Amino acid sequence: MNKEILQKVYQVSDFNKKGHLLIDQLTSHLEDKINANSRNAINWNEPEQELKFWKDFLVHGNEKDLFQEITKRTTYIHHPNYLGHQVSPPAPITALTSLISSLLNNGTAVYEMGMASNAIERIVIEIICNKIGYDANSSGFLTSGGTLANLTALLSARKAITKVDIWNKGTQNQLGIMVSEEAHYCVDRAARIMGLGDQGIIKVPVTNKFRMDTELLELKFNEAKEKGIEIFAIVGSAPSTATGIFDDLEVIGTFAEKQKIWFHVDGAHGGAGIFSKKYRHTLKGIERADSVVIDGHKMMMMPALTTALLFKNEVNAKATFSQKADYLLSDSEHEDWYNSGKRTFECTKNMMSIHWFTLLKLYGEEVFDANVTQLYDMGANFAKLIEEEPNFELALQPMSNIVCFRYFEPGLNTENLNELNVKIRQALLGDGEFYIVQTKLKGIHYLRITVMNPFTTAQHFKSLIEKIKHLISRI
Numbered sequence: 155m156n157k158e159i160l161q162k163v164y165q166v167s168d169f170n171k172k173g174h175l176l177i178d179q180l181t182s183h184l185e186d187k188i189n190a191n192s193r194n195a196i197n198w199n200e201p202e203q204e205l206k207f208w209k210d211f212l213v214h215g216n217e218k219d220l221f222q223e224i225t226k227r228t229t230y231i232h233h234p235n236y237l238g239h240q241v242s243p244p245a246p247i248t249a250l251t252s253l254i255s256s257l258l259n260n261g262t263a264v265y266e267m268g269m270a271s272n273a274i275e276r277i278v279i280e281i282i283c284n285k286i287g288y289d290a291n292s293s294g295f296l297t298s299g300g301t302l303a304n305l306t307a308l309l310s311a312r313k314a315i316t317k318v319d320i321w322n323k324g325t326q327n328q329l330g331i332m333v334s335e336e337a338h339y340c341v342d343r344a345a346r347i348m349g350l351g352d353q354g355i356i357k358v359p360v361t362n363k364f365r366m367d368t369e370l371l372e373l374k375f376n377e378a379k380e381k382g383i384e385i386f387a388i389v390g391s392a393p394s395t396a397t398g399i400f401d402d403l404e405v406i407g408t409f410a411e412k413q414k415i416w417f418h419v420d421g422a423h424g425g426a427g428i429f430s431k432k433y434r435h436t437l438k439g440i441e442r443a444d445s446v447v448i449d450g451h452k453m454m455m456m457p458a459l460t461t462a463l464l465f466k467n468e469v470n471a472k473a474t475f476s477q478k479a480d481y482l483l484s485d486s487e488h489e490d491w492y493n494s495g496k497r498t499f500e501c502t503k504n505m506m507s508i509h510w511f512t513l514l515k516l517y518g519e520e521v522f523d524a525n526v527t528q529l530y531d532m533g534a535n536f537a538k539l540i541e542e543e544p545n546f547e548l549a550l551q552p553m554s555n556i557v558c559f560r561y562f563e564p565g566l567n568t569e570n571l572n573e574l575n576v577k578i579r580q581a582l583l584g585d586g587e588f589y590i591v592q593t594k595l596k597g598i599h600y601l602r603i604t605v606m607n608p609f610t611t612a613q614h615f616k617s618l619i620e621k622i623k624h625l626i627s628r629i
């Protein structure tokens with residue numbers, strides 16, 4: 155056995171030296187990006203070029219440059235010109251809690267493998283349930299991402315609502331869920347994983363304001379029922395990812411109650427609004443949901459992945475993966491909060507609760523209010539600037555920090571405008587000063603920003619608009 159190499163791997167002094175160096179490097183990175191000392195939010199590289207670089211680095215690269223190169227060759231989430239996907243610029247302290255989790259590597263699934271993280275998780279969950287407006291019967295857990303949390307919630311729904319014990323006996327029945335056509339694709343994926351197929355995913359069209367058209371709920375439900383589909387759940391988006399528009403949770407909740415089906419709220423992005431005094435109204439009705447998903451790594455300043463999945467009724471949180479029906483769980487199983495692996499899809503899980511707890515302990519709940527409120531305010535601010543521009547138009551009035559807009563010239567048809575906006579986005583990517591994304595809504599190509607950085611200002615927005623005008627003159 156080559157023991158020498160293993161001793162080298164675990165050399166503590168080496169960890170200490172490299173660790174201090176890395177913290178210094180990352181500190182410079184943060185200073186540079188947060189203060190926008192360097193121009194770019196992204197240094198775009200073609201995938202093949204990037205691949206070549208790393209193949210070459212593995213053989214010829216200098217070990218000393220490794221961390222620096224990785225850092226450099228990323229998209230700079232902390233830069234105020236980063237306006238792309240919905241991941242947070244993590245609060246630096248949560249990079250340190252990530253380090254703790256990685257080094258200690260307590261898998262959290264059973265109490266003995268994460269005493270602190272399991273107890274802390276329970277406290278965090280209680281705080282979130284309270285904020286939702288749930289009572290003492292509620293519970294939940296943290297899990298690895300909104301995608302997995304949505305799948306888990308739908309599995310809980312199926313267990314709680316359908317007449318057949320599918321977990322044990324399987325089923326030939328056609329089951330179904332109802333969801334807005336603008337919902338995140340992971341809901342569709344979850345339904346397919348569960349074997350619902352095309353037929354079992356009842357897509358409810360959206361209104362011209364991109365909300366789920368709740369006028370159609372009864373009709374869609376009855377149509378499905380006539381086809382023999384047993385609908386067990388309806389999913390409300392809070393908000394939907396592409397548009398940032400919130401479904402009417404109150405109305406969906408009433409519908410679900412009436413039909414005795416499960417009401418799930420996908421608040422991966424906007425669920426954090428429960429902490430915002432100013433924007434809590436976007437989630438009106440959320441307390442009626444049987445389950446709610448909230449991502450910590452989106453609007454709550456935490457590193458990926460950490461997602462809260464909350465249940466109005468604790469029994470359902472525990473029954474999802476149990477062989478027994480929920481009403482058969484023994485008392486000890488009900489009390490077994492500290493073995494979280496029984497309830498989660500994952501077995502081994504990061505000590506993710508420590509991010510939440512550390513932010514709460516150091517800054518208090520107000521920090522989530524401050525962040526959500528600031529980011530949503532800036533979404534409205536950007537929309538106003540777009541409205542003032544003669545050659546730009548909004549797809550719709552934003553309800554959050556997600557804003558879809560496009561460049562517009564009279565005389566060009568939809569196809570030409572679509573092509574032009576695709577080119578604008580590609581030119582922006584190549585330029586690198588700003589990072590924004592794009593989406594298609596009802597056949598129209600839009601540019602899309604999500605304000606994720608609390609230090610992005612109107613000045614940054616104005617520069618983005620000027621940059622787009624400048625790029626157009628060269629397209």
Ligand SMILES: *Cc1c(COP(=O)(O)O)cnc(C)c1O
Pocket residue numbers: 240298299300301302304338340391392393394395420421422423449459461
């Ligand atoms: C981001 C998002 C998801 C997916 O969550 P992940 O944490 O990326 O897996 C699901 N639904 C909505 C509405 C989202 O915004």
